[in-house]
Amino acid sequence: MKTGINPSDLAGKKPLNFGKWISNVILTLSTLFFIFPFYWIITGAFKKQTTATAIPPEWFPVHPTLQNWSDLFKNAVWRWTFNSFFISFCEMAAVCLVAALAGYVLAKKSFPGRKIIFTMFVAAMALPKQVILVPLFTMLADFGWVNTYRGLILPAIGWPFGVFLMKQFSQTIPAEVIEASKIDGCSEVRMFSTIILPLLTPALGALAIFTFIGSWNDYFSQLIMTRSTSMMTLPMGIATLQGEYTTNYGVMMAGAALASVPMIAIFLTFQKAFTQGITMGAVKG
Structure with a gap:
């Protein structure tokens, strides 16, 4: 009769990792904590x-009732x-293009004053x-751009963080790729559009x-730069639904739920590129 435990019986068993288990519990609770406000808005609508x-x-x-949504769409939703889509999309496209150009030049071109710039x-990133x-x-106001799309879009194009992010990421591009494209006779415009941008x-x-998210939620700047109801963005319009003495919170929650859909869609669309951009661009100094 054999006694004791056969070591071969434990060969396939892994010891319980309490650290990993606690980490999973903390992550799960944190996820529920951050999702709950969105759940409350959706159900409140x-x-x-x-x-x-x-x-x-x-x-x-x-x-459940759809009266909140019916009351919401009685306004100029x-x-x-x-307005929110147009302003946010134009800012997103312009910032990405300008930041890509500036970041690439600062990372790969040598000229006097590059480090100072x-x-x-x-x-400027530390300046509120x-x-x-x-x-x-x-x-x-001197340009006559108050309450116009130009006044809401153009000031955001030179976003310092965008230039910083693109400069850090551009440093990861091998110099051999640029030299090879020059040997093949590529012009600067063609090289940037066909090689660098991808x-x-x-x-x-x-x-x-x-x-996109920053522009969509830029309530403060939009409040200062707009004067008419027709130029209001969705966050501004939802804020006007709050009454002086009474507020229909169901309608406001419906508006907040509607305003959150584009941001979620944009994030899910660019999620993979977002993760790669943050992890790869942050390793170069």
């Missing part, structure tokens, strides 16, 4: 006014949505937008997400 503000809260709409871009808002508004795709995806 289908609740009646009395239910949306009830104490104790109703965690799931027992009697489609115009606000178009890059230092100025890095220093509110500091330059008054002189910026004065300048746009290599910058991961960083451009990350920058596109940052720019």
Whole structure:
């Protein structure tokens, strides 16, 4: 009769990793914590006014209603949505193009003052937008660009963070690729458009997400630069639904849910490029 444990029986068994188990629990709880506000907005969009503000809260709409959505679309929601899409998309495209050009030049071209210019871009990242808002508004007013698409889009094109991100990522491009394209007779324009831009795709995806979401949620600048209802963006329009004495929170939650859909769609579209851009572009100094 044999006693004890055969070592071969334990060969295929792995010891319990408590550290990994605790990490999974923490990550799961953190995920639920950050998802809960979005869940509350979605469910609140289908609740009646009395239910949306009830104490104790109703965690799931027992009697869902579409009245909030009907009341929401009685306003100029489609115009606000178009403004938000147009402004955010134009800013995203312009910032990605300008930042890619500037970042590539700062990373791969040698010229006097290159380091000073890059230092100025890095220093500008620490400057709050509110500091330059008054002189910026004065300048746009002199141009006659207040309450126009130009006044909302053009000031955001030279985003310092975009130049910084693209410069860091451009440093990962091998110099041999650039030299080989020059030997083959590529012009600077053709080399940048056919060789450099495809290599910058991961960083451009990350920058596109940052720019679109930042522009979509830039309530403060849009509040200062707009004057008419027809120029309002979706976040601004939703804010106007709040009354002075009473507020229909169900309608506001419906508007917030509608405003969150484009940001989620943009993130899911560029998610892979976003992850690659952040992890690869951050390893070069």
